[in-house]
Amino acid sequence: MPTLLRAMANAYRRRWQNWLQRRHPRGMQAVTLSQKRVYIFLSPSGVLFAAVVLAMLGGAINYDLALAYVLVFLLAAMANASILHTFRNLLGLTLAPGRVEACHAGEAARFEIVLDNSGRLARHNLRLFYDAAEAACDVAAGDSARVWLSLPAPQRGWLRAPRLRIETHWPLGVFRAWSYGYFDQRALVYPAPEVDPPGLPLAAAGSGQGLTTARGQDDFSGLRPFQRGDSPRHIAWKAAAREDGLLVKEFHGEAALSLWLAWDALPSGMPVEARLSRLTAWVLQAHAAGFAFGLSLPGREHPPASGEAQRDACLASLALYGLADPGDPA
Incomplete structure (x- = not known):
């Protein structure tokens, strides 16, 4: 009897959904x-x-x-x-x-x-x-x-x-x-950003390998919140003494290159979703810091740029990475 009742309920539910779809189509x-x-x-x-x-x-x-x-x-x-x-x-x-x-x-x-x-x-x-x-x-x-x-x-x-x-x-x-x-x-x-990601993958400007940063060492441009991986030499200790929080000095110069966030630069054994979470966190950090950054994913690449449009485009690529049909939300 319970099986029969469930079958009747499922049949009624299907008929109801079909009627709704005909009367109120998507x-x-x-x-x-x-x-x-x-x-x-x-x-x-x-x-x-x-x-x-x-x-x-x-x-x-x-x-x-x-x-x-x-x-x-x-x-x-x-x-x-x-x-x-x-x-x-x-x-x-x-x-x-x-x-x-x-x-x-x-x-x-x-x-x-x-x-x-x-x-x-x-x-x-x-x-x-x-x-x-x-x-x-x-x-x-x-x-x-x-x-x-x-x-x-x-x-x-x-x-x-x-x-x-x-x-x-x-x-x-x-x-x-x-x-x-x-x-x-x-x-x-x-993707959900990694809760406590490592600092942005910065390399010496002009080194010709690895990831490069949008920071130079020529002109002081301002302060930003401290991130894990920042050099202690750039910490604004006077601001810390005033209890303004732990801030880091930023410099911009002609030798500065763009920051690249690359899929292949992450640890080889890292799961796909963990990679996406870390790259998402880095995209948000780079945008908050005002960097020009690029994103490199298997089969897709975003050239370095800055601003909300660049952030949203990179986040969209991370959100749709690996989906069977990214254009179909079903």
Whole structure:
């Protein structure tokens, strides 16, 4: 019997998913909630409310209490009137996908949903769901709202947003109206940076081998936080005496070369994911220090450059390294 029940439940679940896919297919750019797209039924509180009203009706009939009839019919009329208000609270809303924020593995990726209310009625107590992620908002008449939903990102690569569900219990909580939107939103999840990586792989400028640094030894350019592997000769001891923290002097000069972060320069027995984590940490360190840096991976190379575009491009290559089809987030 349990096996039969599980089979029936799985069959029902497949039929339900197929129906949802036909009615609300993936890839919507925007969706306006028309009458055919908004569903309404009793909420859990509404089921309890209906049971209480029916019990009161039974008592009124049994004891022939006129005041009990008045109370029962009043409550039933209020619930009946709330059907229209609950349904209309979603009707005519337009949902559209917004921005997506990338993250590192183990963090949460953020997805933006834009709600546009072109009607003359304010929309209250709207709740949006991406699986377990939830957010709530109100939208004034003729206005729009932006809502962010966060999804856990356990591993690097593409994270595709699930089907969006929007619902409301306003005004009485007796009825629940809901609808769906299936947007083609995806977030790029970078590898998790190594927690305590060694210092950046610096070599003497102009040595002609190994990794080279964007630092020279000619002109003082400023201070930066100390990193493991920095030379003690460059520590700003006066700043340390002022309790400003352990800072390192930076120099830039004409002899300075670009910093290369190379896959092949890592230990030969290092696992792939550990390599990616270390290179990710180095990319973040190099960008924070203002270096011009390049990244060399098997089959892909980023020439030395600086700035956020270079950082994001290198992190994207690390996130998609070794995936069967980097362009497909599925």
